[in-house]
Amino acid sequence: MTPPFPDAVVTRRSLLKVGGATVSMAALVAACGGDDAAAPGRVGNAPVESPAPDEEADDGTYLRTAASMELALVQLYARLTELGGLAGAQQALVDRMASDHEANAATANELATAAGASAFDCANQWYLDRYIGPALERVAGNADADIPESDDIARDSLRIASTFETTVAAMYQQMIEQVRSQELRVELAPLGALAARHAAAVAITVGEAPGSYVSPATSGGDVTPDESGFTPLYAIPTTFGAVSAQDMVIGARNDAGLRFTLPVDTPAANSYIFDNAVCAP
Amino acid sequence: MENPSRRRVLAAGLAGTALGLVDRRVASAGSTPPSPAPVTAEPEAQPTAEDAGLLAAAREAELASRDLYQLAIDAGAGGGDGTMEALRDDHAAYADVLSGLIGRDATQSRDEELFESLSAGFDSDDTAGVAAAAYDMESTLVATHSALLGQLKGRNGAKTIASILMVEARHCVVLADVAGLGDDLDALFVNDAEPRALTPVEG
Numbered sequence: 224m225t226p227p228f229p230d231a232v233v234t235r236r237s238l239l240k241v242g243g244a245t246v247s248m249a250a251l252v253a254a255c256g257g258d259d260a261a262a263p264g265r266v267g268n269a270p271v272e273s274p275a276p277d278e279e280a281d282d283g284t285y286l287r288t289a290a291s292m293e294l295a296l297v298q299l300y301a302r303l304t305e306l307g308g309l310a311g312a313q314q315a316l317v318d319r320m321a322s323d324h325e326a327n328a329a330t331a332n333e334l335a336t337a338a339g340a341s342a343f344d345c346a347n348q349w350y351l352d353r354y355i356g357p358a359l360e361r362v363a364g365n366a367d368a369d370i371p372e373s374d375d376i377a378r379d380s381l382r383i384a385s386t387f388e389t390t391v392a393a394m395y396q397q398m399i400e401q402v403r404s405q406e407l408r409v410e411l412a413p414l415g416a417l418a419a420r421h422a423a424a425v426a427i428t429v430g431e432a433p434g435s436y437v438s439p440a441t442s443g444g445d446v447t448p449d450e451s452g453f454t455p456l457y458a459i460p461t462t463f464g465a466v467s468a469q470d471m472v473i474g475a476r477n478d479a480g481l482r483f484t485l486p487v488d489t490p491a492a493n494s495y496i497f498d499n500a501v502c503a504p
Numbered sequence: 505m506e507n508p509s510r511r512r513v514l515a516a517g518l519a520g521t522a523l524g525l526v527d528r529r530v531a532s533a534g535s536t537p538p539s540p541a542p543v544t545a546e547p548e549a550q551p552t553a554e555d556a557g558l559l560a561a562a563r564e565a566e567l568a569s570r571d572l573y574q575l576a577i578d579a580g581a582g583g584g585d586g587t588m589e590a591l592r593d594d595h596a597a598y599a600d601v602l603s604g605l606i607g608r609d610a611t612q613s614r615d616e617e618l619f620e621s622l623s624a625g626f627d628s629d630d631t632a633g634v635a636a637a638a639y640d641m642e643s644t645l646v647a648t649h650s651a652l653l654g655q656l657k658g659r660n661g662a663k664t665i666a667s668i669l670m671v672e673a674r675h676c677v678v679l680a681d682v683a684g685l686g687d688d689l690d691a692l693f694v695n696d697a698e699p700r701a702l703t704p705v706e707g
Contacts, residue, residue, distance in 0.1 A: 316689070393670075399662055400666065405653070408653035409650055412649070415670055416650070421693070422674070423674040427681055432681055458677055458678050459678060463601070463670075
């Protein structure tokens with residue numbers, strides 16, 4: 224099956240690493256001698272590991288990463304719109320969020336160039352491959368992979384939106400602490416606040432006010448999945464902004480009665496857009 | 505009822521105060537940002553003495569916000585669904601965490617000027633009307649906290665303020681919905697409130 228998001232980013236470092244690994248392995252085999260295979264086979268369906276890069280993130284890195292995440296959400300909403308599960312006010316909400324993210328990507332790139340880095344005009348490939356692509360598969364289905372179409376495309380579209388809006392808000396919240404420039408914090412805050420507002424609006428759209436306003440967890444209560452297996456969404460899920468991974472639950476039930484669950488994290492070293500990353504749209 | 509996305513009731517109320525307004529609008533999505541100042545040194549973690557004064561002022565604003573919601577609850581606003589209480593409790597929690605951050609510099613008083621300037625909008629059993637007033641207040645808090653991030657030298661203060669403003673932004677969406685503007689995407693997503701200048705509180 225053609226991957227939903229073909230690779231757009233190639234780095235000189237990644238090409239050198241592949242070449243270097245090949246040379247190193249050949250040297251190891253030659254030194255040890257014998258005809259045995261160099262490494263054991265992989266077992267199971269674990270994704271191919273991507274070693275963390277050894278570069279250090281700077282303010283330019285964070286801003287380029289932010290731009291790439293904003294553009295990832297633009298792509299996400301374009302695909303969800305193509306799937307056609309939303310209509311009326313729900314589609315208007317998604318259209319507005321997409322437009323906001325387009326604008327925020329431009330802002331993040333302006334900040335990046337002001338900080339001495341290059342603009343980055345591609346969606347974050349790491350997120351497309353590991354989170355957004357798999358999520359979209361559970362909405363659209365994938366016959367080759369035996370993944371059924373969603374049993375409620377509108378529901379899953381909005382739950383995906385909620386997850387990624389919250390993730391982007393958390394990303395900016397973390398970046399406010401991470402960046403060295405105090406001035407930059409001021410610029411990042413409205414970008415994160417807007418994503419947080421998006422997430423809140425989605426929660427109110429999915430749920431029923433006033434029950435969908437404030438999570439019981441803010442006053443020490445429990446939040447448990449309903450009979451359909453979904454944890455309710457709340458406009459205010461926590462008292463303080465959270466940066467922990469979120470479990471995204473979507474898709475039709477499998478034979479065991481379970482739905483697809485994917486913990487979604489904020490960007491880290493493996494998904495940062497470092498200085499040497501080149502965008503190839 | 506005034507559209508909360510228009511000129512802020514709160515900003516108009518504060519225009520004549522001695523504190524004045526910070527001569528800077530918080531950047532909104534799509535605006536041209538100024539160039540950030542070049543930085544070479546790693547920011548320190550703990551609040552500096554100057555930070556503590558600003559965080560203490562932020563704490564007093566949180567206490568005023570808490571008391572404004574209590575005023576509304578006592579007047580009969582809220583409809584009994586717990587939303588006003590939850591927002592009140594959030595601001596109480598913010599004041600508590602700021603107290604912990606600044607330690608012995610924490611004062612016990614609220615920002616009386618803020619409270620008095622807004623109390624008329626909260627002292628009512630008209631839930632939608634109170635929500636509109638609260639929306640303005642929360643919008644200004646988000647703008648104020650965003651501006652404060654540029655003044656804090658210590659990372660821990662910035663981290664805490666960031667975790668607060670992200671949820672206060674969500675408060676705005678809830679309040680817009682309570683005020684009957686849940687279908688107004690500008691009311692939900694645009695914050696054109698001006699930041700309120702915080703006068704450092706001496707410890």
